[in-house]
Amino acid sequence: MIKINWNCCKDSIEPKWIGFNAFELAGCIEQDGGIERAEKDEDAHFYTLYGHCVEGGCEALHDFPNGFSNLEVIRKICKEKALSLSFELWDYT
Numbered sequence: 001m002i003k004i005n006w007n008c009c010k011d012s013i014e015p016k017w018i019g020f021n022a023f024e025l026a027g028c029i030e031q032d033g034g035i036e037r038a039e040k041d042e043d044a045h046f047y048t049l050y051g052h053c054v055e056g057g058c059e060a061l062h063d064f065p066n067g068f069s070n071l072e073v074i075r076k077i078c079k080e081k082a083l084s085l086s087f088e089l090w091d092y093t
Contacts, residue, residue, distance in 0.1 A: 023050065025090070027092070
């Protein structure tokens, strides 16, 4: 079973949630040595869960593995975590 292990966070430690107020889920692509949001879901190389920062902007928190494309499982995991924190989940997939 796939789970959130905070692989984009320092030392893979779950962040302190005081600076966040929502989650965003988006498909991503590796392009020109960097990571960008995929324009179309079918172009996504992987999916990323972002924390929406209270001060503005987003921070990548977890990348779901390349090739793991079961969006229903990813959405379920992200929704459960969002509910546990009373966050909204904005789904851009």
